[in-house]
Amino acid sequence: MLRSYIRMLLFSLALLVGVQVPGFMLDYEQRVDAHRLESEQSLGGFRRTADQYFEGSLERLLAHYQASEDPVFRSDADSLGILMRRNALFNEEWQALQGPWYEKAWRILVRPNPELRDETLAQYRYQVVLTPAAIAWGVGLGLALAVIMETLALWLSILLYPRRPARRIS
Incomplete structure (x- = not known):
């Protein structure tokens, strides 16, 4: 009986974790998109300059800034390089x-x-949203964990209590 309760508890915990997966994935995707759009906006002025003087090449604008004798331009080259790397990322x-x-x-x-x-985990709010995807993730994770735990318990019982051949009574 205790084994049944433990099995139900594990299934329930996996179900609750599983229904969080789609929400976390959506939050992560939205965070990626927000950072991507922000980095595009940060490069906007540099893109206009690159369009005007370097046929739209940010790399050539960066090289021009880096080759400049002016320390202000070289400093801007560092900032532009960081913005370009983050945007690419x-x-x-x-x-x-x-x-x-x-x-x-x-x-x-x-x-x-x-x-x-890390940003997504820090801002994530646990919730139970019963969308079809959340239900599928929850049930799938619950079943997977239940099968894994049953298999491990079976293997453990075979290792700890091996069957002995039955004695023949003559």
């Missing part, structure tokens, strides 16, 4: 999240941007 992350749900989930689980992941 956010664009790459945003592109990676444009695939199907399982690719998004894998990306967020295995290779998230640490800064964005």
